[in-house]
Amino acid sequence: MIIETMKNDxxxxxxxxxxxxxxLAVFRxxxxxGPEGIPAGEIAEKLKMAPNALSFHLxxxxxxxxxxxxxxxxxxxxxxxxxxMNGLLGYLTENCCAGSSKAPACTPTTQCEEC
Amino acid sequence: MIIETMKNDxxxxxxxxxxxxxxLAVFRxxxxxGPEGIPAGEIAEKLKMAPNALSFHLxxxxxxxxxxxxxxxxxxxxxxxxxxMNGLLGYLTENCCAGSSKAPACTPTTQCEEC
DNA sequence: TCATCGTTTCAATGATCATTGAAGCATCAA
DNA sequence: TTGATGCTTCAATGATCATTGAAACGATGA
Numbered sequence: 001m002i003i004e005t006m007k008n009d010x011x012x013x014x015x016x017x018x019x020x021x022x023x024l025a026v027f028r029x030x031x032x033x034g035p036e037g038i039p040a041g042e043i044a045e046k047l048k049m050a051p052n053a054l055s056f057h058l059x060x061x062x063x064x065x066x067x068x069x070x071x072x073x074x075x076x077x078x079x080x081x082x083x084x085m086n087g088l089l090g091y092l093t094e095n096c097c098a099g100s101s102k103a104p105a106c107t108p109t110t111q112c113e114e115c
Numbered sequence: 116m117i118i119e120t121m122k123n124d125x126x127x128x129x130x131x132x133x134x135x136x137x138x139l140a141v142f143r144x145x146x147x148x149g150p151e152g153i154p155a156g157e158i159a160e161k162l163k164m165a166p167n168a169l170s171f172h173l174x175x176x177x178x179x180x181x182x183x184x185x186x187x188x189x190x191x192x193x194x195x196x197x198x199x200m201n202g203l204l205g206y207l208t209e210n211c212c213a214g215s216s217k218a219p220a221c222t223p224t225t226q227c228e229e230c
Numbered sequence: 231t232c233a234t235c236g237t238t239t240c241a242a243t244g245a246t247c248a249t250t251g252a253a254g255c256a257t258c259a260a
Numbered sequence: 261t262t263g264a265t266g267c268t269t270c271a272a273t274g275a276t277c278a279t280t281g282a283a284a285c286g287a288t289g290a
Contacts, residue, residue: 008136008140009136011139012133012139015130015134015139018130018134018207019127019130019133019134020248021124021127022248024126024130025123027210028123031210040266041266041267044267050249050250050251051266051268052249052250052251052267052268053248053249054267055267055269056249056268056269059269071257074256074257074266074267075257075266075267076266076268085207088207089204089207089208092200092204092207093204095143095146135277135278137278154237155237156236156237159237165279165281166236166237167238167240167279167280167281167282170237170238171238171278171279174238186287188236188287189235189236189287189288190287191236231290232290233288233290234287234289234290235287235288236285236286236288237285237286237287238284238285238286239283239284240284241280241282242280242281243278243280244277244278244279244280245276245277245278245279246277247274247275247276248273248274248275248276249272249273249274249275250271250273251270251271251272252270252271253268253270254267254268254269254270255267255268256266256267256268257265257266257267258264258265258266259262259264259265260261260262260263
């Protein structure tokens with residue numbers, strides 16, 4: 001293998017975090033709810049996941065930078081972090097088409113305003 | 116876990132295929148080269164991968180629908196399939212932002228013309 | 231036909247990941 | 261303080277994945 005750039009490794013990290021049915025479902029739910037976030041228990045209940053399993057997957061998403069958490073009383077509220085996802089979308093778009101003059105263009109013209 | 120749609124499973128499949136340093140590097144190289152494609156041996160040489168390891172990863176990418184192959188003499192030429200990647204980008208974009216009115220919009224306005 | 235090249239397939243080992251159950255920690259109410 | 265709640269961490273098992281080396285296959289050229 002050739003030496004990979006940091007950018008590639010970062011992309012692999014994000015892809016790995018999302019490449020799991022449970023984690024993708026969790027992230028989708030967080031995105032749908034928006035910045036206000038959801039307590040862990042509510043996610044577990046709605047997705048019918050064991051609390052410890054959810055905690056494990058949330059930690060993975062958190063390590064990848066896809067979600068943030070904040071304590072609120074005895075609840076822990078999770079919310080999506082759109083910056084990482086936007087970075088990933090940009091990377092994939094660039095490496096799907098824009099990186100090569102041979103390939104058709106498909107560059108998104110707008111990005112999350114939050115990021 | 117709630118029951119996932121086909122769409123989600125398809126996204127996980129594509130994400131899993133790309134969530135590997137070697138496979139992401141291979142796919143990037145194919146995208147850069149464009150539709151004309153590259154023989155397997157050339158990919159292995161440039162990425163300094165063992166031929167059998169490369170073959171394994173190419174099969175994974177192929178199963179995910181990200182690459183196509185065609186025999187040419189005793190070479191096997193691999194080329195990218197932009198449809199799958201565009202579908203994934205669309206899915207991620209929609210589930211990153213557009214799926215929720217709470218989140219900022221970041222929908223791409225253009226897509227690969229090939230697809 | 232025979233030897234060679236490019237590629238794929240197979241089997242085996244080691245590593246990584248997902249899941250489960252139990253325990254731990256902090257917060258809140260009585 | 262005592263008990264209950266919400267969540268996280270830990271350890272152990274089973275499953276899946278990556279890698280390696282050897283072998284096999286089809287196409288080509290002598």
